[in-house]
Structure formats: structure tokens, C-alpha cells
Amino acid sequence: MSSLSFAERSRRWVPWQGRRATAADVALMAAIGGVIVLGLVVRPLRPYLIASNPVLLEFLGGGLAEIGAAAAFARIGELPLWLAIVAGVAGMIKLDWLTWWAGRQWGLGIISFFTTSERTKRFAERARELDPWLLRLAVVLAPLPGVPSPVIFALAGWTRMRLIPFLLLDALGSLLITGLVAGLGYGLGQHAVDLVLTIDRYASLVSLTIIGFALTVPLIRKLIRRLRRKEVGRLSTGPAGTQESRPG
Template identity: 70%
Template sequence: MSIVDGTSNSLAAAGAIPRATSPWRRFVPWQGRATRLDMALMGAILGVVALGLVLRPLKPFLLASHPVMLEFLTGDLTAIGAAAAFARIGEAPVWLVVVAGAAGMVKLDWLTWWTGRQWGLGIVRMFTTSERALRFAGRATELRPWTLRAAVVLAVLPGVPTAVVYAMAGLAGMRLATFLILDFAGALVMTGLVAGLGYGLGQQAVDVVLIIDRYAAVVSLTMIAIAVLIPAIKRLIRRR
């Protein structure tokens, strides 16, 4: 990824954003020779991505049979709503649905915090090319503590660049314990809202989930096909 012109270039010139020294450098967040810690952290991130890809086609199967386990594994809002709907008909306690969902949402966020602590704005360049996000991240250490804490809590909201906010927390020197508490608080609120909606729908939501389960194989194959076809279609359009 290349750094956008304007403000981002001035930040890079000042040393705030590391510049790539060779073509492949833009694909890694560190400067110079990679350390064992760099490689281990990057391996963990790639492992998280791989886990998400593996779980994606399994979601339709687990949604109806093990929704609480699915919400913990993925932190997926759909799974949280489905688990809450099953709780409404007595299949699981509501508190477990909320706690498992919140834990599922935050369980690996400490890795993103760590990338900010380890690589600073180098990882932010990989997460986004937005000039506004880069400029905001460049001022992470200048923000008031309460501003950054509020950003971590609100990072679960739709439209917020969650990974950038979490990396900023690490970059700014926020303690891991503080980050985890704030992160879990935000996830708990979001999980509570989604679980409340699923619990309110009750049997109606369960019926929908059971229909999905009945056609789980078709849904999974469709998801895989879409994942394969979209990049192919984009390449075809670019060639034309």
C-alpha cells in the first residue's frame, strides 16, 4: 500500500510514518530486518485470518446446532442473535449468550493492540489508506486519554475502523489491561443490544435459523462460490 499525498507525505517526511525502502517493504509493517517477534506476530495475524476463512463455510452448520459456541468462535453478531433466540425458548441461559458473545468479539483484539505497540504507524498503513485515518493515527500520542478510551469502547460500532483504533491504542501506550477492559465493555454493550433483539424475536428467529440449517450445505457452497467468483469477476472487468 502506498501512502497518500498531502498530509501523509509530510508526516512521513517528519519520520512519523515509516517509508518503504524497497518495493516489498510496503507489504510489511516493520522497518529494517524482521525480528523473531515481528515474524511471530505476523504469523499470529495470518493465523487469525486463516481461522476466519475456515470457519466461514461452517457457520450455517453451527448456527442452529451450536450457536453459543459459534458466537464465541467468531464473535459474529448473527450468531449472537441466533443464540439469544434459542435462549428465549430455554435452550441456553441469556447471561451465557451475552458473555460468550462479548468474549468472542474481543478474544483476539489484543493482537491488534500489540501490532500498534510493536509497529506503530507501519501497521496502520496496512490497515487503511485513508488520509484522514492516517492523520488521526499520527496524532494518537497527542490525544487526551479519555478520547482514546472512548474510541476503544465505541470501536465496535458499524463504520468505525476497528483495527485502526485498536492499533492506535497500542501506539499511544495504553496499558493492555486498560485496553482489554474498555474493549470488553464496548463488546458487552453491543452484544447486549443484539442479544436483546434476538431474545425479543424468540421462536420466529429460531424458525429462520432452522431453515438455514436445513439448507446449510447449499448456503456454505454458495458462500465459497461467491468468495471465488468475486475476485475473478473483478479481474475480468479490469482486463476489459
């Protein structure tokens, strides 16, 4: 029973069906793991690249802040505005096909992997019956802030949307949001650049703080769990440190 219980609990971290993973499952999980590692590597580099090479940071990170910063540099003539927009779009969509593939390969399994919300899972199951045009519109709107884009991209793959239309719709939505953010950054111009340069000046401190925080938090959590276990053990024993005797 205990092994079965463990297997049931481990299903949360296994998006595929069945006991054994196929070669495609392993390759896809490795690719998703690579995306996670890339995000962890880029995070401490952001304070440096946002001032020295915002176009590269746009492509690597694909974030809205990076797009706005690149457009601000374009305003003062450091780089062409079209390059900031193209790099922003490429950065936002470069790995979305992996999520589409995961939806095609695993269906609801990958959606459950992305979210624990039962409401989102029910929505995903109902969305399979939606008009295909509504799903296409959802893909276009997925890059907007606050929208669960991984769920929508996985749903597109699950419903067998073809890859080329998916990439075109994804690129269209990313172009719309990139153009909007780039326009704001271009309008701010020198004020935004001054802010970016200030961030760059303190880049070392920011990076060390991020790295230190990432290393410290797991240790603190581990210490808290250890203290809680000791407290539970102390309360379960008598004053002398032995099990309290019960009346016979």
C-alpha cells in the same frame, strides 16, 4: 532503480521498519495470518453452527448476527441468556490483544497496513496527542458497527496504553453492544429461531455457494486481466499481426 522501486512498493505489505524482520515481527505476522485463516475456515461453517451450536459460533466468529441468534435460542429455553452474552463478549474480544500488540510493535506501520485512507492515517497521527481519556472512550466505542476498531486498537497499543486497561475497556464496550443485540434477539424469540432454522435447512447450498464464489472470483479476475492484455497487444500491432511500420 527497479529493485529500489520494487522495495518501495512492497512497503505497503510490510508494517515493520527496516529491511529485516525481528523474531517478534515474524511471530506477530504469523498470529495475524492465523486470525485470517480462522475467519476463512469459520465462514462456510456459519450456516451449520448458527442453528446447531450458536454459542460455539459466537466464540469463533464474534459477529452480531451470531449473538442475536444465540439470544433467540435462549428465549425459547435452548440455552441460558447469560451464556449467550458471555460467549458473545469473549468472541468479540478474544483476538483484539493481537491488534493492540501490533500497534505497540509497529505503530503507524500497522495502521497503514489496515487502511489506505490518508485521512485515517492523519487522524491516527493526531490522535497520539489526544487526552488519554478520549482514547479510552474510543476503545469502549470501537465495537460499534461502522467504527474502524482495528485502527483504534492499534492506536491504543501505539500510544502505550497498558494491556490490562485496554482489555477491560474493550470488554466493557463489547458487553454493551452484546447486551443490546442479545436483547433484540431475545425479544424476537421464536421468530428469529424460525429464520435461523430456515438458514440451517439450506446450509449446504449456502456453504457451497460461498466456497464456489470464493474460488470463482479470482479465476474470473485472472481471465479478465488476460483478455485485457491480449486486447492491448492486438491494438499495438498492425492488421497483419506485426508492428506497424513508421515512415522513415
